[in-house]
Amino acid sequence: MFRVTLTHLILIYMAVLLGILCVVWFIGECVRFRQDKKMRRSMVVCDICGHSFADPSTRELLTCPSCGRLNERGSVREI
Numbered sequence: 191m192f193r194v195t196l197t198h199l200i201l202i203y204m205a206v207l208l209g210i211l212c213v214v215w216f217i218g219e220c221v222r223f224r225q226d227k228k229m230r231r232s233m234v235v236c237d238i239c240g241h242s243f244a245d246p247s248t249r250e251l252l253t254c255p256s257c258g259r260l261n262e263r264g265s266v267r268e269i
């Protein structure tokens with residue numbers, strides 16, 4: 191059996207706690223990234239009026255709810 195001092199015990203506790211927090215943060219970031227990617231995939235920006243709207247369907251041609259023009263689904267770029 192090896193001896194553990196109170197200082198080492200506190201350091202081990204803090205290291206384990208920090209490791210758990212890092213894992214939770216990493217999982218949260220992965221989930222947020224996937225949700226953001228999914229939302230960006232469904233966003234469409236009209237070529238004429240610039241109105242952006244979400245359409246969860248998989249159709250390639252979408253009608254703009256603002257001006258009524260047909261738009262092709264494309265990737266929305268981040269600014």
Ligand SMILES: [Zn+2]
Pocket residue numbers: 236237238239240241254255256257258259
């Ligand atoms: Zn439009």
